[in-house]
Amino acid sequence: MTGPREERAAPKRVTVIGTGLIGTSIALAVRKAGTEVLLIDRDPATVRLAAELGAGTPWTDELADLVVLAVPPPAVAVTLLDAQSRGLAAAYTDVAGVKGPPLAQAARLGCDLRSFVAGHPMGGGERSGPLAARPDLFVGRPWVLCPGAEADDTAVASVRAMVAACGATPVTMDAADHDDAMALVSHAPHVVASAMAARLAEAPPSTANIAGQGVRDVTRIAAGDPSLWQEILTANAGPVADVIEAVAHDLAGTATALRAPGGSPGPVADLLARGVTGHGRIPAKHGGPAARLTTVTVLVADRPGELAMVFQAAGVAGINIEDVSIEHLRGRPIGVLRLAVAPEAGPRLIAELRARGWSVPGPDTEPEETDAADTR
Amino acid sequence: MTGPREERAAPKRVTVIGTGLIGTSIALAVRKAGTEVLLIDRDPATVRLAAELGAGTPWTDELADLVVLAVPPPAVAVTLLDAQSRGLAAAYTDVAGVKGPPLAQAARLGCDLRSFVAGHPMGGGERSGPLAARPDLFVGRPWVLCPGAEADDTAVASVRAMVAACGATPVTMDAADHDDAMALVSHAPHVVASAMAARLAEAPPSTANIAGQGVRDVTRIAAGDPSLWQEILTANAGPVADVIEAVAHDLAGTATALRAPGGSPGPVADLLARGVTGHGRIPAKHGGPAARLTTVTVLVADRPGELAMVFQAAGVAGINIEDVSIEHLRGRPIGVLRLAVAPEAGPRLIAELRARGWSVPGPDTEPEETDAADTR
Numbered sequence: 001m002t003g004p005r006e007e008r009a010a011p012k013r014v015t016v017i018g019t020g021l022i023g024t025s026i027a028l029a030v031r032k033a034g035t036e037v038l039l040i041d042r043d044p045a046t047v048r049l050a051a052e053l054g055a056g057t058p059w060t061d062e063l064a065d066l067v068v069l070a071v072p073p074p075a076v077a078v079t080l081l082d083a084q085s086r087g088l089a090a091a092y093t094d095v096a097g098v099k100g101p102p103l104a105q106a107a108r109l110g111c112d113l114r115s116f117v118a119g120h121p122m123g124g125g126e127r128s129g130p131l132a133a134r135p136d137l138f139v140g141r142p143w144v145l146c147p148g149a150e151a152d153d154t155a156v157a158s159v160r161a162m163v164a165a166c167g168a169t170p171v172t173m174d175a176a177d178h179d180d181a182m183a184l185v186s187h188a189p190h191v192v193a194s195a196m197a198a199r200l201a202e203a204p205p206s207t208a209n210i211a212g213q214g215v216r217d218v219t220r221i222a223a224g225d226p227s228l229w230q231e232i233l234t235a236n237a238g239p240v241a242d243v244i245e246a247v248a249h250d251l252a253g254t255a256t257a258l259r260a261p262g263g264s265p266g267p268v269a270d271l272l273a274r275g276v277t278g279h280g281r282i283p284a285k286h287g288g289p290a291a292r293l294t295t296v297t298v299l300v301a302d303r304p305g306e307l308a309m310v311f312q313a314a315g316v317a318g319i320n321i322e323d324v325s326i327e328h329l330r331g332r333p334i335g336v337l338r339l340a341v342a343p344e345a346g347p348r349l350i351a352e353l354r355a356r357g358w359s360v361p362g363p364d365t366e367p368e369e370t371d372a373a374d375t376r
Numbered sequence: 377m378t379g380p381r382e383e384r385a386a387p388k389r390v391t392v393i394g395t396g397l398i399g400t401s402i403a404l405a406v407r408k409a410g411t412e413v414l415l416i417d418r419d420p421a422t423v424r425l426a427a428e429l430g431a432g433t434p435w436t437d438e439l440a441d442l443v444v445l446a447v448p449p450p451a452v453a454v455t456l457l458d459a460q461s462r463g464l465a466a467a468y469t470d471v472a473g474v475k476g477p478p479l480a481q482a483a484r485l486g487c488d489l490r491s492f493v494a495g496h497p498m499g500g501g502e503r504s505g506p507l508a509a510r511p512d513l514f515v516g517r518p519w520v521l522c523p524g525a526e527a528d529d530t531a532v533a534s535v536r537a538m539v540a541a542c543g544a545t546p547v548t549m550d551a552a553d554h555d556d557a558m559a560l561v562s563h564a565p566h567v568v569a570s571a572m573a574a575r576l577a578e579a580p581p582s583t584a585n586i587a588g589q590g591v592r593d594v595t596r597i598a599a600g601d602p603s604l605w606q607e608i609l610t611a612n613a614g615p616v617a618d619v620i621e622a623v624a625h626d627l628a629g630t631a632t633a634l635r636a637p638g639g640s641p642g643p644v645a646d647l648l649a650r651g652v653t654g655h656g657r658i659p660a661k662h663g664g665p666a667a668r669l670t671t672v673t674v675l676v677a678d679r680p681g682e683l684a685m686v687f688q689a690a691g692v693a694g695i696n697i698e699d700v701s702i703e704h705l706r707g708r709p710i711g712v713l714r715l716a717v718a719p720e721a722g723p724r725l726i727a728e729l730r731a732r733g734w735s736v737p738g739p740d741t742e743p744e745e746t747d748a749a750d751t752r
Contacts, residue, residue, distance in 0.1 A: 122588055136675065136712070140703075142586050171585050181583040184575055189594040192572045194651025195626040196565055199619055201654035207557040209547050210518050211658045212498055217593040218565040219658065222651035229648055230641060237634040243575055248627035250571040255621040258613040265606060272605050275570025275598035278577035282587045282595065299512065305691030307700075308684060315681030324683075324700050327516075336512070 010035045010165035011065035011158055015088055017041070017079060019050035022095050022121065023070030024133035026166060027055035032135050033165035038062055050130040063087065066158050069094040073235045077105035084112050091155035093119045093162070097182060098235040099146045099175035117159040118146040118175060120182075121168060139167035146175040183239035185282075190221050190229055191244050197222035293322055294346035298337045299359040310337060310353065317352045319345045386411045386541035387441035387534055391464055393417070393455055395426035398471050398497065399446030400509035402542060403431035408511050409541035414438055426506040439463065442534050445470040449611045453481035460488050467531035469495045469538070473558060474611040475522045475551035489526040493535040494551060496520040496558075497544055515543035522551040559615035566597050566605055567620050573598035669698055670722035674713045675735040686713060686729065693728045695721045 010033040016023045019041040027037045027050065037056030041047045047058050067089040069079050073096040080092055092115055096102055099118050107113065123141040143163045147156050163170045173181070197219035200207070233240050250271055257267035300306045307326075314321055323340035341349055353360045386409040392399045395417040403413045403426065413432030417423045423434050443465040445455050449472040456468055468491055472478050475494050483489065499517040519539045523532050539546045549557070573595040576583070609616055626647055633643035676682045683702075690697055699716035717725055729736045 122586055134673075136673075139712075144586060171582075173582060177580070177582065178586075181579070181586055184579055184583055185587040185591045188575065189572055189591045191627065191630055191647070192568060192623075193590075193594050194647050195623045195630070196568045197652075197654035198626060198647060198650035199560055199564065199622060199654060200657045201650050203557070203560055203654075203657065204553070205657075206547075206549060206553065207560055208657050208659055210498055210520060210554075210557055211561040214569075214597045215561045215565040216658055217596050218569050219651070219655050220593050221590045222648075222655040224652075226645060226648035226652055230645055233634060233644055234641070241631040241634040244627045245631040246575060247568075247571045248624040248631065250574060251567065251620045251624035251627070254567055254571070255617040255624065258609060258617040258620075263610055263613070265610070268609055269602060269606055271567070271570050271574060272598075272602035274574035274577050275595070276573075276600075276602055278573035278575060278579075279595050279598040281576045281579065281581075281584050282592055283584055297510075297512075302696065304694045304696045305688075307697055308687035308691040311684035311687045312681075315684040318680050320678065320680045321683050321702070323702050326697070326699050336515075 010161055012036065013038070013062070013064040013066075014162060015040060015059055015062070015064040015067045016056065016070055017067060017083065018070035019046050019055065019130050020070060021129060021132050022137075023068065024050045024053065024055045024130040025135065025137040026068055026070065026095070026121075026162075028053070028133055028135035029138065029166040030162060031056060035162075035165065038064060046130060050133070053130055053133065055130065055133070064089040065091065066162055067092045068162070072096070072231065073098050073102055076102035077109050077111065080106055080111050080116060081109045084115065090115060091152075091158040092116045093145075093159045095119060095121055096235075097186075097232055099144075099178045101235060103146070103148065103175050113148050113150040114152045115155045116148070117151050117155050118148070119159060119163070120144040120146075120178065121163075121166070123168075136167065138163075141168050142171045143168035144171050144173050144178050146173055146178055148175075179236050180239045183236055183243050187233055187236055187240045188243035188247065190224065191233065191240065192247055193219050193222040293340040294343045296339045296341060296346055296349050296353070296360060298339065298353055300335050300337045302335045307337065309356070310339075310358065313352050313356050314339070314341075314349055317345075317348055319349050319352075386537055388412065389414070389438070389440040389442075390538060391416060391435055391438070391440040391443045392432065392446055393443060393459065394446035395422050395431065395506050396446060397505060397508050398513075399444065400426045400429065400431045400506040401511065401513040402444055402446065402471070402497075402538075404429070404509055404511035405514065405542040406538060407432060411538075411541065414440060422506060426509070429506055429509065431506065431509070440465040442467045442469065442538055444538070448472070448607065449474050449478055452478035453485050453487060456482055456487050456492060457485045460491070466491060467528075467534040468492045469521075469535045471495060471497055472611075473562075473608055475520075475554045477611060479522070479524065479551050489524050490528045491531045492524070493527050493531050494522040494524070495535060495539070496522075496554065497539075497542070499544075512543065514539075517544050518547045519544035520547050520549050520554050522549055522554055524551075555612050556615045559612055559619050563609055563612055563616045564619035564623065566600065567609065567616065568623055569595050569598040669716040670719045672715045672717060672722055672725050672729070672736060674715065674729055676711050676713045678711045683713065685732075686715075686734065689728050689732050690715070690717075690725055693724055695725050695728075 010030055013036045014030055015038040016027045017040045019039050027039065031037050038059035039047045039050050039056045040059045051058055067083050069076055071079050076094045076096050083092060097120055099120060103118055121138050121143045123138050145159060160170050253267050254271050257264040298310060300310060319341055321339050321341060325338045327336040350360050386406055389412045390406055391414040392403045393416045395415050403415065407413050414435035415423045415426050415432045416435045427434055443459050445452055447455050452470045452472050459468060473496055475496060479494055497514050497519040499514050521535060536546050629643050630647050633640040674686060676686060695717055697715050697717060701714045703712040726736050
């Protein structure tokens with residue numbers, strides 16, 4: 001639970017162009033760090049709303065240390081050119097989810113690439129607009145920075161200080177590497193989830209009765225806003241196409257192997273093995289090395305105060321709950337509470353809960369659920 | 377939170393053949409309902425272990441009301457034939473995750489299909505074997521029953537009573553429909569998750585730094601045991617191949633559209649829209665209609681007792697927590713706690729928590745996280 005801490009002072013004055021979810025959240029975060037914030041948006045009502053939310057004051061003609069371009073990818077280069085031509089700040093950054101195309105366009109337009117450090121904060125939510133903004137939106141999350149070869153050290157330092165003020169962790173990458181990586185960990189997974197979910201659109205209604213957590217997880221992100229995702233996929237079309245084409249190739253090959261008379265186990269086994277390897281490359285939710293936790297399952301009444309008593313029992317025993325989930329049981333007024341704790345704390349927690357009268361079936365290690373433990 | 381309740385009495389005596397995770401869990405569950413259980417396994421040590429765990433007593437030569445065949449799919453028909461030829465019980469059921477092939481094989485072998493009601497309980501876990509067994513493994517979960525046209529009413533009633541004793545909800549389906557549905561909601565999603573995860577196996581290590589919850593969810597089930605999944609996929613090869621071929625076709629078409637000079641937005645938009653529709657067909661985690669919940673986010677210290685105080689505050693205010701998640705922040709001794717509550721309870725909970733000094737940024741509706749809210 002330790003990581004690099006940025007000790008640089010936040011910039012004294014920042015101008016945020018684009019007061020949507022991301023821009024307003026950045027404004028709220030740096031304001032908390034003592035930075036003065038000026039707000040610009042092509043929609044004056046949005047600027048007023050962001051200002052009323054405490055994000056800063058509407059820009060009139062002030063100069064700043066740093067300009068944050070929180071505008072959609074296709075607008076980054078032209079907005080940068082305009083801001084630089086008016087000399088709005090000493091340094092500039094953006095927040096677009098794709099880095100190569102805006103940088104190439106900025107170079108073509110003749111933007112000053114010494115004062116520009118491209119950036120991309122990870123995080124956000126299903127909602128958009130300033131009303132969804134939160135000062136803690138980026139806390140603990142990675143924030144990719146792609147300083148070009150021309151970038152000034154002072155511009156880089158200024159942007160890093162702003163990232164630190166937002167509580168995020170800067171990760172430096174080449175712009176093309178960023179776009180390939182985003183295709184792999186965000187854009188292609190969205191298309192793959194959509195393609196799997198699309199199969200369910202044609203399924204008979206009874207199918208839904210037996211859907212479990214597996215398909216729910218695989219397809220969860222397919223619920224995202226289609227027009228937003230259309231824009232994202234189009235902006236990073238080449239790298240996304242490369243990944244989903246490779247996925248399609250593997251799936252088609254697996255289908256052929258499954259249909260082979262007598263069975264052709266090789267390709268199926270190969271794909272499953274590569275899937276296990278690839279899954280292992282993704283860090284666990286909490287960052288840092290994936291500590292093995294013990295899960296203690298408790299049956300609890302589905303009523304106010306019941307959870308408090310369980311957590312209180314853990315607290316009294318000096319046990320820290322690392323993760324928690326609740327599953328409500330269909331047609332029953334009880335729920336299954338799963339508490340993840342350090343392995344050494346498991347037996348103590350079970351004893352404590354049983355002593356207080358709860359039904360605790362016994363500890364599991366790695367409780368991830370499958371739909372398929374139907375053999376033995 | 378209401379569903380059909382089975383009021384039938386549990387069978388008086390059940391013989392479980394195959395004392396792995398599923399067989400032993402069924403034994404533990406029906407024992408709690410007062411049923412006498414006899415245990416058979418080709419491995420005598422496994423039977424002894426299950427008996428020591430309280431699952432029943434080793435079978436010697438007793439007759440039972442019902443035999444549960446908890447053996448892998450390829451073993452169902454021969455085990456059924458053997459049990460019927462010895463007249464072990466009046467009714468028989470199995471638990472295999474594929475229904476068509478064992479039923480066809482049973483018919484070919486000349487099994488008595490009047491006393492056999494094929495079944496498939498949903499649920500299970502990453503672990504296998506009797507040590508992982510739990511009497512509550514099936515509580516609140518669907519349990520598919522596929523009685524053939526020849527099945528006796530008394531056999532069906534006996535199996536339904538056993539399912540009820542396990543706390544599960546019986547769902548009657550045709551065997552072929554079951555296999556198609558399992559391909560769609562379990563087997564194909566596993567292959568799709570593996571194919572996406574396989575891409576990450578080849579990625580540069582820096583990619584992992586920016587992986588978020590989206591790709592983690594899409595690929596989670598790819599961690600499953602490859603040899604178990606090889607067996608499952610092979611057993612349901614045709615229906616699985618149909619689904620993954622259709623997914624491959626959609627992905628290849630999307631890649632082509634993304635590469636089209638000038639962009640070809642139609643196929644991309646179409647896939648995303650179908651994905652949203654299909655995702656909407658999956659019931660929410662809690663069963664029943666997907667109630668819209670409000671999420672309240674609280675920053676909490678990462679130490680014993682802290683969660684108890686939050687839940688206590690909710691309990692005192694009479695607010696039921698419907699769902700909960702904890703995200704630990706990298707490099708910080710605090711965590712982000714998200715509490716899902718009924719929409720009308722949200723403002724009260726926020727007020728209660730703020731009054732007690734917690735930092736509560738404000739309510740979100742539908743808090744599902746994306747990696748992509750990077751425009752506005």
